[in-house]
Amino acid sequence: MKLETVKKEFVSKLAITYPNEEINSLFKILCLEYLDLCPSQLLLSKDDLISRVQLDWFSEVIVRLLNEEPIQYILSKTSFYGLDIKCNPSALIPRPETEELVDWILKSEKNRISILDIGTGSGCISVSLAKNNKDYSVSALDVSKSALDLAEYNALSNKVNINFINADILEYNSDIKYDLIVSNPPYVRNLEKKKMQNNVLNFEPELALFVEDNDPLVFYRAILEFANFNLIEKGKIYFEINEYLFNDIKELLISFGYNKIELREDAFGKLRFARAVK
Template sequence: MKIRAYRSYFIQELESIFGEDEAESFFYLILEEKHQLKRIDLALQIDLTFSENEIKVWNVILEQLKQEIPVQYILGNTSFYGLDFEVNKNVLIPRPETEELVDWIIKSNTKDSFSKNIKILDIGTGSGCIAISLAKNVANAQVFAIDVAENALATAEKNAQNNKVEVAFWNRNILETYDLEEQFDIIVSNPPYVRNLEKEEIKKNVLDNEPHLALFVEDNDALIFYKKIAELAQKNLSENGQLYFEINQYLGKEMIGLLEKMNFKNIELRKDIYGNDRMIFANR
């Protein structure tokens, strides 16, 4: 079967669920991953075909997409900050907004900023995307990462190996941690921050597939992780050390208030590419 013909069938089958543009983007993403073919290859070689076995593989993927399983989980990997990451149901799929947070940290810590090693801690590392991207891009960085889920840490460790960086991974429940035992120059976290009242805003493919442990907090204590991490930062962040968070877009003012109350300084709230309050910085 000609690939162009299957492409039309694939998009038609998914259009009612995702829309034509997203269905088409899935097709080309899978085409490149499975066959190392790009859109331009299909345009220039109109007679390219799929074998019967290849069509069987594509049909299985198509059925998974119809069940709204995220394409990143189906393929088993995704791209983040120019690096490749393995992803599975034990970890959240990295988001573009988190790339913006990583970019902020990297650009604030150029290779000329530190003449000695800089110690960075990522709390709630998941796939390891933040910690690994920082280890890859911040000169003289010694990077540590914490997660409560052993399965997530196993994925993060594999991602560190695949991206050829060294990260020290710790299995801890941060809410039950009272001292990090070391001093850090940067602490960063993208903790659970979606309130249960916001579940209706979450897409079905996320709600049904991604780990709720990494997503949701109780409505009456939405800042529980931020309070705890800020308390630890008061003890374990070096003087003038940097604290970065990805945050719930609806709780920007509350986050500023929390950090002010805890005597952090130089607090800066930033919006993401979609115009939502999404990340915050403070100095100890």
């Protein structure tokens, strides 16, 4: 079968679930990744013949996409801050907003510092920090052993050295003091579930996303309690935050004695990040 015919079938089967523009973009991503074509070849390859094995793969992918599985899990990877990051359902798929948090740190913190990434998931934050500043000494913590295995793989494949810690931040104690703590902890309230899409709700780990409606700042508080002893004086905290809870985060930081508190919008104009000095 020709690639062009595969595309027609792909478009017609997915039309009930996805808008046309998204289907075209999914098809392009799949061809670039699986058929190993480059964007310029794609246009010239419509008459290329697709093998039986490749056809079977496209059919399987169509079923998974109709089931609203994220493309990053289907391909087992995504790109984050220019790096290849392996993805699987044990960790959140790295989001573009989080690249902005990494960028903020890299542009602001030029010194030789020790960093702890709390709730590292796929390791996207810690790996991209370590990769882009060789003077950082990076540790990364997660309660999920399977997420940490993934983060370790990503550190190895991107050739960076990270100290991994398998621990629950709600009860973790340590003697080590860090210069900087960064975290994108779970921050979505259960009440926000109804606004979320099936591809997130049905596939991404609950543990990485949700907090109780009556205590949405539980992780921020635990991190600040940990930082009481484990962040140096004048050390910095960088958080990714829930856009609806920026005031509460600010008050929490003030109550823990932090100053120079800055809130920052993401590229979509949502207050998504906080930075503060101890």
